[in-house]
Amino acid sequence: xxxxxxxxxxxxxxxxxxxxxxxxxxxxxxxxxxxxxxxxxxxxxxxxxxxxxxxxxxxxxxxxxxxxxxxxxxxxxxxxxxxxxxxxxxxxxxxxxxxxxxxxxxxxxxxxxxxxxxxxxxxxxxxxxxxxxxxxxxxxxxxxxxxx
Numbered sequence: 001x002x003x004x005x006x007x008x009x010x011x012x013x014x015x016x017x018x019x020x021x022x023x024x025x026x027x028x029x030x031x032x033x034x035x036x037x038x039x040x041x042x043x044x045x046x047x048x049x050x051x052x053x054x055x056x057x058x059x060x061x062x063x064x065x066x067x068x069x070x071x072x073x074x075x076x077x078x079x080x081x082x083x084x085x086x087x088x089x090x091x092x093x094x095x096x097x098x099x100x101x102x103x104x105x106x107x108x109x110x111x112x113x114x115x116x117x118x119x120x121x122x123x124x125x126x127x128x129x130x131x132x133x134x135x136x137x138x139x140x141x142x143x144x145x146x147x148x
Contacts, residue, residue, distance in 0.1 A: 001136075001137065001138050002137045002138065003137060003138045003139075003140055004135065004137045004138070004139055004140065005140045005142070005145065006118070006119075006139050006140065006141045006142060007142050008142050011039070011040075011118070011141075011142065014118055014132035014133065015040060015043045015044065015047070015118070015132075016047070017132055018040075018044065018116050018118075018130055018131075018132055019043070019044055019047035019048065021130050022044065022047075022048060022085065022114075022116065022130060023048070025083065025085070025114060026082075026083055027048050027050060027083050027084065027085045027114070028050065028052060028081045028082050028083050028084060029050065029052040029053070029054055029078060029081045029083075029084045029085070030044050030045040030048070030050060030052070030053050030054070030084070030085045030087055031053075031054045031055070031056055031076060031078075031084055031085065031086045031087065031100075031104070032053065032054070032055050032056070032087055032088075033056055033057075033058055033086065033087065033088040033096065033097075033100055034055050034056065034057045034058070036088055036089035036090065036141070037086075037087040037088035037089055037117075038055075039089070039141075039143050040087045040088070040089060040116070040117075040118060041053060041087040044085065044087055044116065048085075052081070054076030054077075054078060054084075055074065055076060056072065056073075056074060056075055056076055056086075056100055056103075056104070057072070057073040057074050058070045058071070058072055058073075058096045058099060058100055059071040059072075059073060060095065060096060069095065069099060070095055070096045070099040070100075072099055072100060072103040075103055075104065075107055078104070078107075078108050078111055079108075081108070081111050082110075082111060082112065083111070083112045083114070084104070084108075084111055084112070084113050084114070085113075085114050085115070085116055086100055086101060086104065086113055086114070086115045086116070087115075087116050087117070088100075088115070088116075088117050088128075089117060089118050089119065089139075089141055090117055090118060090119040090120075090121070090139060091115075091117045091119070091120050091121060091124040091126060091127070091128050091131070092119075092121050092124060093121070093123075093124060093125060094121070094124030094125035094126040094127075095125065097115055097117070097124075097126050097128060098125055098126045101113055101115060101126075114129045114130065115128040115129050115130070116128055116129065116130040116131065117130075117131045117132075118131070118132050118133065119131065119132070119133050119134070119135050119139055120133070120134045120135075121134070121135065121136060122134055122136060123136070
C-alpha cells in the first residue's frame with residue numbers, strides 16, 4: 001500500500017474548503033473523535049465560530065489487537081444541541097465513524113448529526129457527509145509524524 005505524508009499546508013487548504021462547505025449548516029457543536037479528529041475539530045470550530053466543542057473517544061485496538069468493533073467511551077453531553085458535526089481525520093474502514101454516529105444518534109435522537117473528515121476511503125462502510133479528499137493510500141498525518 002502506498003503511503004502519503006499529509007503536511008500542514010495541505011491540511012490548511014483542505015480544512016478551509018471543508019469550513020466553506022459547512023458554512024450553511026448552522027452547526028451548534030463540533031464533536032471531535034479522539035485523537036485523530038482533534039486538529040480538524042478545533043479548526044472547524046474556529047472557522048464556524050462556535051465555542052461548543054465536545055470530545056468522544058473511540059477505541060479500536062486493545063494494545064496491538066484490533067477489536068471486533070470500536071468501543072465508544074466518554075460520550076459527551078449534547079443536551080440542547082440541535083445540529084452537531086462529528087469531525088475525524090479519516091473514514092478508513094468506516095467502522096469508527098459509523099460507531100460514533102450510531103452511539104450519538106441513539107443517545108440524542110432529536111439531534112441532527114453531520115460528519116466531516118479530511119480523507120474518505122472509497123471502500124469505507126460509511127461516507128462522511130463532507131470530506132476533502134478521497135484516497136486509498138495510507139495517510140501519515142503531520143500531527144502523528146512530526147512530534148516523534
